[in-house]
Amino acid sequence: MTDRDHAEQGGSMTAVVTTGVGGYERLAVTQLPVPVPGEGKVLLQVLAAGVNNTDINTRTGWYGDGGWNARTPFPLIQGADACARVVCVGPGAGTGTAVVGSQVLVRPCCTSAESGESRWLGSDSDGAFAQYLVVPRSEVFPVRSGWSDAELATIPCAYGTAENMLERAGVTGGQRVLVTGASGGVGSAAVQLAVRRGAEVVAVAGPAKQNRVRTLGATTVLGRDDDPRTAVGARSVDVIVDNVAGDGFPALLEVLVRGGTxxxxxxxxxxxVALDLRTLYLNDLRLLGCTGWEESVFANLVSYIEKDEIRPLLAGTFPLRDIEAAQRQFLTKEHVGSYVLIP
Incomplete structure (x- = not known):
């Protein structure tokens, strides 16, 4: 496997190994040795693992010739979301935040201070679709809450991605924020997190999911086929959080205020997408692409959980062995929130 810490730990574990780019036939449920934590790393028992677009996009080759930084290192254990328990600490890792027995969340996006490159759990290194996982101690965050393991596993990738976008866009109280795909994992997280910041949220969701999105705090909910220029008005939105793109992209830019983001x-x-550069430069707009996370993002998320400032949106759970069924259900897009695998 890609993480060279794998070695005999006195037992074996069940893992889902993605053998390469392709369909569901590339997901192999197999037995592997329990990994051993190397220098500065910790061994975790995975309690729950979330299902994300990232896992599917990496397997299908949607990102192109490689993963986030280079060619995806198949065969690979995918899984960007991990709620886990610390089993043991490797040499040089000390104790610090990695207290044996503690419940933790794993930060899925690690940005190098030296190179600025981001490495993603489950895309650039082995992830959470297994009973055990080895990660750097720096990426382990203890969490104290009354949430279930499965509920906690809905948070890392989706909420981290959403919080990072809001942070990069500088969303503050009193602003008007439009969120597309508001019933999905990242979209529903963005609605909650923008409301938490004091913003007025306009959300876009399918008819069957609109009431659920309203309960997250959205003031206005539009249908997917609604023209935002008519529904909310031109130059009426400060920030647009959009993970949908496609044909609706040009209309979105027209509802941004001058200097909007x-x-x-x-x-x-x-x-x-189609971009009229005149709309961009004549209105002094900012277009931001986000992959790497700000350093403060994940610690902030953990604090929001512990203060009950956000709530999980668990769409359902599947046994780890049923990963194909989970991903098929995920791709129907009939859910609000996230699906989670239980090893």
Whole structure:
């Protein structure tokens, strides 16, 4: 496997190994040795693992020739979301935040201070679709809450991505924020997190999910086929959080105020969009692409959980062995929130 810490630990574990780019036939449920933590790393028992677009996009080759930084290191254990328990600490890792027996969340996006490059759990190194996982001690965050393991596993990737976009866009109280794809994992997180910052949220969701999105704090909910220029008005929105893109992209820019901000970290409806540069420069707009996370993002999320300032949106759970069924259900897009695998 890609994490060279794998070695005999006195037992074996069940893991889902993605063998390469392709369909569900690339997901192999197998037995592997329990990994051993190397220098500065910790061994975790995975309690729950979330299902994300990132896992599927990496397997299907949607990102192109490679993962986030280079060619994806298949065969690979995917899984960007991990709620886990610390089993043991490797040499040089000390104790610090990695107290044996403590419940933790794993930060899925680690940005190098030297190179500025981001490495993603489950895309650039082995992830959470296994019973055990080895990660650097720096990426382990203890969490104290009354949430279940599965509820906690909905947080890392989706909420981290959403919080990072809001942070980069500088969302503050009193602003008007439009969130597309508001029933999905990142979208529903963005609604909650923008409301937490004191923003007025306009959300876009399908008819069957609109009431659920309203309960997250959205003031206005639009349908996917609604023209935002008519529904909310031109130059009426300060920030747009858009992970949908596709054909609706040009209309979104027209509802931004002069000097407004468009921020994205995905393109569910299509990565190729039409951009009229006159709309961009004549209105002094900012377009932000987000992959790497600000350093403060994950610690902030953990504090929001512990203060009950956000709530999980758990769409359902599946046994780890049923990963194909979980991903198929995920791709129907009939849910609000996230699906989670239980090892």
């Amino acid at each position: 468009y921020v994205t970290s995905g393109a569910i409806a299509g990565a190729q």
